Amino acid sequence: MTRAKICGITRLEDALLAEELGAWALGFILAPGTKRYVEPEHIRPIAEALGPFVVRVGVFVDTPPEVVLEQMQTARLQVAQLHGSEPPEWAEHIRRFLPVIKAFKLSGPAQPEWLSYPADALLLDGVSPGSGQSYPLDWVVPLKPHPRLIIAGGLTPHNLQPILDLKPYAVDVSSGVEAAPRLKDPFKLRRFLAQVAASGTSRNQ
Numbered sequence: 001m002t003r004a005k006i007c008g009i010t011r012l013e014d015a016l017l018a019e020e021l022g023a024w025a026l027g028f029i030l031a032p033g034t035k036r037y038v039e040p041e042h043i044r045p046i047a048e049a050l051g052p053f054v055v056r057v058g059v060f061v062d063t064p065p066e067v068v069l070e071q072m073q074t075a076r077l078q079v080a081q082l083h084g085s086e087p088p089e090w091a092e093h094i095r096r097f098l099p100v101i102k103a104f105k106l107s108g109p110a111q112p113e114w115l116s117y118p119a120d121a122l123l124l125d126g127v128s129p130g131s132g133q134s135y136p137l138d139w140v141v142p143l144k145p146h147p148r149l150i151i152a153g154g155l156t157p158h159n160l161q162p163i164l165d166l167k168p169y170a171v172d173v174s175s176g177v178e179a180a181p182r183l184k185d186p187f188k189l190r191r192f193l194a195q196v197a198a199s200g201t202s203r204n205q
């Protein structure tokens with residue numbers, strides 16, 4: 001079954017709606033200077049308002065492991081997503097305490113050696129995270145053997161079906177379900193999550 005992660009959450013109402021519509025995971029951007037950055041103290045009340053069965057993910061870019069762990073605790077998040085050029089030792093350090101998703105940005109086909117990166121799941125993204133940029137689907141193929149492969153990058157309710165046909169562990173979307181940067185669009189969110197559910201992969205099936 002394929003799960004859905006909704007990334008770039010900045011508002012409580014978006015988080016609660018995504019949860020209600022069946023999202024498995026919600027992502028909060030902890031990379032200062034990026035469009036959807038939210039401070040750990042701002043995330044905390046959102047994370048605490050969610051039910052127990054939705055996974056709270058913190059997204060970091062080249063942040064040292066000690067800082068990742070500190071901010072994850074402050075924000076009450078559960079899974080760390082490493083979205084920069086973090087060395088494997090950083091992921092190993094964080095994994096002593098929390099599960100890790102390692103993201104790789106594609107400017108060409110995925111590299112098979114990424115399969116051995118120490119992470120609980122791998123995520124493939126476009127070259128410019130959160131920008132709605134996609135890539136040719138066959139670039140994903142070298143990582144297909146990974147049991148927990150998350151596909152992101154330019155997904156929308158319109159182009160989602162061929163990705164779902166690959167049956168990845170999860171799909172991840174940010175700008176494709178926004179009304180404007182930082183604000184989710186309830187209609188797009190509903191369509192995206194309904195499509196994941198209709199693929200026979202909803203958490204309720």
Ligand SMILES: O=C(O)c1ccccc1NCC(=O)[C@H](O)[C@H](O)COP(=O)(O)O
Binds near residue numbers: 128132
């Ligand atoms: O979304 C951001 O602004 C962002 C900034 C810095 C690092 C990562 C970021 N997003 C990570 C994600 O997991 C996004 O969901 C992913 O890049 C897909 O975005 P989109 O193409 O807009 O759906």
